[in-house]
Amino acid sequence: MRNRSLWPYLLIAPTVAGGAFLLLYPMLKAALISLQHFRMGELIRGGAEFVGLGNYAELLAGAEFWQVVLRTLAWTAVNVVLIVVLSTGVALMLVRLRRGMRLALMSALALAWATPVIAATTVFQWLFQSELGVVNWALASLGFESFRGYTWFADGAATFAVLVILVVWQSVPFGALTLYAGLTTIPGELYESARIDGGTGWQVFWRVTLPMLRQLFALIVALEVIWVAKCFPQIWVLSQGGPDGATTTLPVYAFKIARVLHRYDLGSAVALLTVVLLAVALVANLRRMVRS
Amino acid sequence: MRRLALNAAALAVLVMTIFPVYWMFLTAFKPTRDIQARTPSFWPSAPTLEHFVTAVNAPGFWTYWRNSLLVTVVAVLLALVVALLAAFAVTRMRWRGRGAFVVMVFAAQMAPWEALLVPVFIIARDTELLDSLAMLTGVYFMITLPFTIVTLRGFLAAIPLELEEAAQVDGCSRLVAFRRVVFPLLAPGLMATSLFGFITAWNEFAFVNVLIIKEQDRRTLPVWLSSFRDVFGTDWGATMAAASLFALPALLLFLFLQRRVGVGMTAGAVKG
Numbered sequence: 022m023r024n025r026s027l028w029p030y031l032l033i034a035p036t037v038a039g040g041a042f043l044l045l046y047p048m049l050k051a052a053l054i055s056l057q058h059f060r061m062g063e064l065i066r067g068g069a070e071f072v073g074l075g076n077y078a079e080l081l082a083g084a085e086f087w088q089v090v091l092r093t094l095a096w097t098a099v100n101v102v103l104i105v106v107l108s109t110g111v112a113l114m115l116v117r118l119r120r121g122m123r124l125a126l127m128s129a130l131a132l133a134w135a136t137p138v139i140a141a142t143t144v145f146q147w148l149f150q151s152e153l154g155v156v157n158w159a160l161a162s163l164g165f166e167s168f169r170g171y172t173w174f175a176d177g178a179a180t181f182a183v184l185v186i187l188v189v190w191q192s193v194p195f196g197a198l199t200l201y202a203g204l205t206t207i208p209g210e211l212y213e214s215a216r217i218d219g220g221t222g223w224q225v226f227w228r229v230t231l232p233m234l235r236q237l238f239a240l241i242v243a244l245e246v247i248w249v250a251k252c253f254p255q256i257w258v259l260s261q262g263g264p265d266g267a268t269t270t271l272p273v274y275a276f277k278i279a280r281v282l283h284r285y286d287l288g289s290a291v292a293l294l295t296v297v298l299l300a301v302a303l304v305a306n307l308r309r310m311v312r313s
Numbered sequence: 314m315r316r317l318a319l320n321a322a323a324l325a326v327l328v329m330t331i332f333p334v335y336w337m338f339l340t341a342f343k344p345t346r347d348i349q350a351r352t353p354s355f356w357p358s359a360p361t362l363e364h365f366v367t368a369v370n371a372p373g374f375w376t377y378w379r380n381s382l383l384v385t386v387v388a389v390l391l392a393l394v395v396a397l398l399a400a401f402a403v404t405r406m407r408w409r410g411r412g413a414f415v416v417m418v419f420a421a422q423m424a425p426w427e428a429l430l431v432p433v434f435i436i437a438r439d440t441e442l443l444d445s446l447a448m449l450t451g452v453y454f455m456i457t458l459p460f461t462i463v464t465l466r467g468f469l470a471a472i473p474l475e476l477e478e479a480a481q482v483d484g485c486s487r488l489v490a491f492r493r494v495v496f497p498l499l500a501p502g503l504m505a506t507s508l509f510g511f512i513t514a515w516n517e518f519a520f521v522n523v524l525i526i527k528e529q530d531r532r533t534l535p536v537w538l539s540s541f542r543d544v545f546g547t548d549w550g551a552t553m554a555a556a557s558l559f560a561l562p563a564l565l566l567f568l569f570l571q572r573r574v575g576v577g578m579t580a581g582a583v584k585g
Binding site for chain 1: 319320322323324326327328329330331333336337340344348349352353356358394398399402403406408409416421424425427428429431432433434435436451452454455458462473509512515516518519520522523534535537539541549552553555556557559563564567568572
């Protein structure tokens with residue numbers, strides 16, 4: 022049965038079939054559509070025309086696309102920096118806490134982590150609601166009178182800020198719990214000897230903790246970059262990329278073009294360019310993190 | 314003094330982490346006049362179930378609930394079965410192309426699903442699978458499948474082959490040996506992977522938006538919840554009750570499975 026049997030191939034057949042129809046075929050189709058003239062008319066009638074790199078040329082020549090790219094970079098940078106810094110802080114905190122408090126904090130993090138994205142997004146709309154939202158109430162009570170009845174979702178920067186808070190809140194649990202698991206593997210003797218040598222807290226962190234966990238940090242940064250750059254449901258539900266396009270990142274842009282404007286060709290091109298941009302950014306990031 | 318500051322900071326982080334979830338449940342149980350009060354109360358003084366009644370009686374609630382559950386459960390079970398077959402072939406058999414297959418599965422884990430929204434929509438339209446739960450289930454199955462194979466492969470590889478061989482020596486066929494000996498040991502692995510699949514499918518938002526277009530009663534809970542303004546207007550109590558009902562299965566499953574996963578069930582099964 023071990024050799025030259027058909028069994029293994031029969032066992033992987035469902036996987037191969039699923040992958041071929043639902044993954045490989047759509048990927049080829051995505052590439053093809055991005056090279057065609059494919060809009061509402063072609064969707065109904067069929068017979069899309071091949072236009073080469075026309076869609077990509079149209080995108081790269083337009084100012085809007087580059088604006089969206091820059092916004093996506095800013096969105097990713099702000100979120101990932103906040104997530105990594107806060108996760109590190111919480112992980113270092115977890116290591117130092119006594120058992121009871123540590124378990125309580127870890128349970129809270131797990132709870133936030135498990136909350137479904139759309140549920141959390143709906144809750145944040147309620148938290149930041151203008152008249153009855155608890156955030157405006159708290160800010161006004163603290164003396165920031167201008168926040169009384171403030172409409173967060175009418176202003177681009179404010180909506181952007183709310184989305185950042187939402188995404189950071191959702192992402193820190195994963196980062197903190199993973200880094201905490203990593204921290205517990207560092208032998209205590211290393212810290213002791215660093216202290217004996219007179220290292221301050223900061224020095225110990227930069228010279229001992231960070232080098233020991235370099236690969237874990239590289240992994241977390243990579244995962245968060247992917248997660249944040251591709252983040253779609255939160256933005257779409259909260260602002261649909263508005264107001265005035267202020268929160269339109271690349272995935273939202275691709276979705277809008279395809280679904281609202283019925284420019285399937287251009288939408289596909291944006292989505293594929295996003296994949297390429299992400300791949301380039303990740304390879305560069307990983308190489309630098311591992312080497313330095 | 315240091316410990317005090319540390320605990321205070323930890324408490325602040327804890328409150329900030331838990332507050333949105335707490336606020337969701339609290340609002341869902343608050344009477345409407347408390348929700349609309351100028352000064353919000355942070356404790357349930359007179360809990361009520363009226364918002365849950367409103368949410369549950371909203372048009373289509375049970376349909377969306379059933380759709381979500383159906384799509385999620387079928388996708389997860391299908392992925393488990395298909396992945397188990399593939400993982401068995403990869404860990405227990407030698408065959409040509411095995412290495413290539415494993416590499417493909419690893420690569421498929423990083424598939425850019427966001428870029429496949431348009432082609433999947435067009436393929437569904439061409440095959441007349443738009444507005445069908447079957448297509449949606451298929452997509453969720455495929456999103457979770459690579460991860461499921463990779464994890465199950467890890468769990469299977471950790472179960473010593475000697476256990477099966479011992480059963481076979483005792484007269485079991487290979488299939489029976491697998492079912493009686495390996496399958497029970499695999500339970501934690503199956504649960505761990507199904508948790509991931511469940512969360513993914515239960516939460517999925519982009520594909521259901523693209524694939525379910527005309528038939529409103531084929532939508533799932535995330536889409537329904539995202540359009541809460543059309544359903545509940547400014548009734549935040551009912552909106553939070555609906556969000557709570559949507560979040561609850563995920564939260565419960567997470568807490569339930571977290572304890573069970575990762576138990577070393579094979580520990581001590583084979584003497585070294």
